[in-house]
Amino acid sequence: MPAVGRGLLSLLSLLSLLSRGCAAARPAPACPRDCGCTQEGVVDCGGIDLKEFPLLLPELTNHLSLQNNQIEEIFPEELARLHRLETLNLQNNRLTSKGLPEEAFEHLENLNYLYLANNKLTVAPKFLPNTLISADFAANYLTKIYGLTFGQKPNLRSVYLHNNKLSDAGLPDNMFNGSDNVEILIMSSNFLKYVPKNLPPALYKLHLKNNKLEKIPKGAFNELTGLRELYLQNNYLTNEGMDNETFWKLSGLEYLDLSSNNLSQIPSGLPRNIVLLHLEKNAIKMIGRDVLTQIKNLEYLLLHNNKLKARGIHPLAFHGLKKLHTLHLYNNMLERIPSGLPRRVKTLMILHNQISEINRNDFATTYFLEELNLSYNKLESPQIHREAFRKLRQLKSLDLSGNNLHTVPFGFPKNLQILKLKENEISVIPKGTLSGMTKLRELYLSNNKLKVNSIYSRAWEELISLQSLDMAGNQLTSIPPGLPESLE
Structure with missing residues (x-):
């Protein structure tokens, strides 16, 4: 080969090597200023006072944190570059729906977790990737959800929409069509009047508290056999707004909160597996014979702040509830101890009622009682039968504060550890009232x-375990003699 030809070939080879070397040496996109980046694709730009979405993020970014900034607008072309993005956190910014274009997320084919809580969005995006696992839109100003916002997402497990401005008209009929695996749905603190239609059948936790709910449509919960927790407190629900089968199909339900509604009686047809039942702060006046007895797993029953009178509680209302150990009946209108108290109750709160007497057999069958609060009633010492507490051998705490007692009553259980008699009219501690304790x-x-x-x-003399004695606010002129040495 002529020398010129050989020289030309060598020059071309050299240029080729140089070009490859330059390509290999070309630097990867720099980490945005004040952000933290890792080789694994995590970019953290949280809380650095960003006003705009950062440009030229590394294309291999898979977790992007932009929370706690002042971002008002998203550029779709910048997001589209991040084709590996799995987690996008934009919580607590200033994003508006105008600053979040409809096509913003359409190229994020690997997005699993989207956090947009605490922004200024008024409508939800029309389209979100079908790869989503969790979406958080809490604490915005949302008034509208679209069919494909949460629909057609088989991997979706949790949706957070609480603290928005959603009404019934702003929800599509099939909001979760094709998203049957959603397990957690939080829609508290909105303006819903009805329980949403066609809820995902896999739900195990549903929050609808602090809405305007007046009615639960027929069959609304029929497919939710796996639902374990249902929060319906602070609404406007009445007994007329539900029927005998409203809750019956919820065979897995363990926690039901219906407090702070407008119920006049306990709803019929409650499922047997409920463990904790909140019914406080309603207008319940009666408990019928069969309304609770089928709830065989009931452990906690909270009925305080209602309008219950003793005669409105059927003597067999708690019959067969062998697991019921905590019963709250305070702030009602009880004029006496109700008949037929749960036999295995351990904690009984009946303070702030109008009870004026305790008869001999009022606690004759509550052998397992450990804590009894009768404070702030209308009890007088002669109206407490000397043998009223005779069966309460496991009672540890008794509160009789705020009554009209003039002397310390007789007949306290010998195993008591805490006795509260403050704010009465007690002027005498007679012989024998504290003996054996x-x-x-x-x-x-x-x-x-x-x-x-x-x-x-x-x-x-016999209070050998006494560690704390409070006698403040009496008419003592000196320390009483003979106080136990055990006092702290």
């Missing part, structure tokens, strides 16, 4: 009318 650790007698000479001289 060797396990008592705390005794509260503050704000009564006790004088040193009105206390039986050996009243404290």
Whole structure:
């Protein structure tokens, strides 16, 4: 080959090598200023006072954190470059629906987690990737959801829409069409009047509290056999807004909160597996014979702040509820201890009622009672039968504060550890009222009318475990003699 030809070939080879070397040495996109980036594709630009969506992010980014900034607008062409993006966190910015174009997410074919809570969005995106697993739109100003916002997403598991401005008209009939695997749906604090239609059958947690719910449409929960937690408190639900089968198909339901509604009685047809039932802050006046007895797994029943009278509670209302250990009946209108209390109840709260007497057999079958609160009723010492507590051998705490007691009553259980008698009219501690109470650790007698000479001289003799004694606000002129050495 002529020398010229050989020289030309060598020059071309050299140029080729140089071009390859330059390509290999070309730097990867730099990490945006003030952000943190890792080789694994994590880019953290959270809380750095960004005003705009960062440009020229590394194309291999898979987790992008932009929360706690002041971003108002998203550029679709910048997002489209991030084809590997799995997590996008834009919480707590200033994004508006105008600044979030409809096509913003259409090229993110690997997006699993989208966090847009605490922005200024008024309508949800019309389209979100079908790869989504979780979407958080809480604390915006949303008034409208579209059919493909959450529809046709078989991997979707959780949706958060609480603290928005959603009404019934702003929801599509098939909001979760093709998204049957959603397990968690939070729609609290909106303006819904009806339970949404066609809820995903895989739901196990549904929050609808703090809405305007007046009615639960027939069959609304029929497909939700796996639902475990249902939150319906702080609405306008009435007994007329539901029927005997509203909750019946919820065979997996363990937690039901219907507090702070307008119920006048306990709804019929509650499922048997409920463990915790919130019914407080309604207008419930009666408990019928068969409305609770089928809930065999019931452990906690909260009925405080209603309008219950003892005669409105059927003597067999709690019959067969062998697991029921906590019953709250405070702030009602009970004039006496209700008949037929749950036999295995351990905690009984009946404070702030109008109870004026305790009869001999009022607690004759509540052998397992450990905590009894009767404070702020209308009890007087003579109206508490001396043997009323005779069966309560496991009772540890008794509260009789805020009644009209003039003397310390007789007949306290010997195993008591805490006894509260404050804010009465007690002026006398008679002989024998505290005898045998060797396990008592705390005794509260503050704000009564006790004088040193009105206390039986050996009243404290058997209180060998007493560690705390409160006698403030009485008429004592000196420390009572004979106080136990165990006092702290």
